[in-house]
Amino acid sequence: EAQVTQNPRYLITVTGKKLTVTCSQNMNHEYMSWYRQDPGLGLRQIYYSMNVEVTDKGDVPEGYKVSRKEKRNFPLILESPSPNQTSLYFCASKSGGRGHTGELFFGEGSRLTVL
């Protein structure tokens, strides 16, 4: 089954404790992206990757890092989480790195709470 898998689905952590949210897709997609979703603000892009070893900032990259060492994986790293990073996070992937009409497949989301 084609899917985007995120882990963990739920996480409560404390300020400053580094954490990583993993994302894996089994569709051989070139393009992957991370979003955060907050009430009233909709989905906002954090980082995206057009292909292996190619990453770029989205609209809200501050406080986050990513890496794309393999095509299927695109982890999101919070080096020193802060309470304003409490949010619902989604990973997504699509085929055709520079294409515009490919369907974007989303993961199930990771709800992060930073105390």
Place this chain on the structure above:
Amino acid sequence: KNQVEQSPQSLIILEGKNCTLQCNYTVSPFSNLRWYKQDTGRGPVSLTIMTFSENTKSNGRYTATLDADTKQSSLHITASQLSDSASYICVVSMNTGFQKLVFGTGTRLLVSP
């Protein structure tokens, strides 16, 4: 400024009734427009994707329209069901050298029995 605005913010309808959700955008250059359905606590799922040359596309009881001249789109839901209760998100893709999607904040639909 590239923006996508959706209306209404929320909507309650009776099961079996039809409804229409609106999306206005100021995104340029335009590539395509997508509608997604997001169940509470789940990831968005694609309903339709329309390019500049398409002005209507259906997916079962969902029909999306696009007027690229007025930069408006609508999503019409026919014979609503309880399972249609969800948020519906309009997303416009920019025709640039990199993938840039502009998201609306969504319309929250509640279908009441």
